[in-house]
Amino acid sequence: MDDAPRLGLPGLEPVPVAGCAVCTALGAGREEARRSGDLSRVSDRNVEIARHPHGRSGQWPAPGSAS
Ligand SMILES: [Zn+2]
Numbered sequence: 001m002d003d004a005p006r007l008g009l010p011g012l013e014p015v016p017v018a019g020c021a022v023c024t025a026l027g028a029g030r031e032e033a034r035r036s037g038d039l040s041r042v043s044d045r046n047v048e049i050a051r052h053p054h055g056r057s058g059q060w061p062a063p064g065s066a067s
Helices: 021-035 039-051
Strands: none
Touching: 021 039
């Protein structure tokens, strides 16, 4: 019986916040990286999305921390 390791469990990824330009860009970058098979970049984007602070609703002044 094969019990191969499984990577990229979709249920464990952070979800980009709707309406946040930074999260949207990070989410798009994550999907692009996934399509190209760059799992290390996918992981980087997940970390950035998870770390993006959202303590209030409203406009964000585009802090430029996406890179
Ligand atoms: Zn965000």
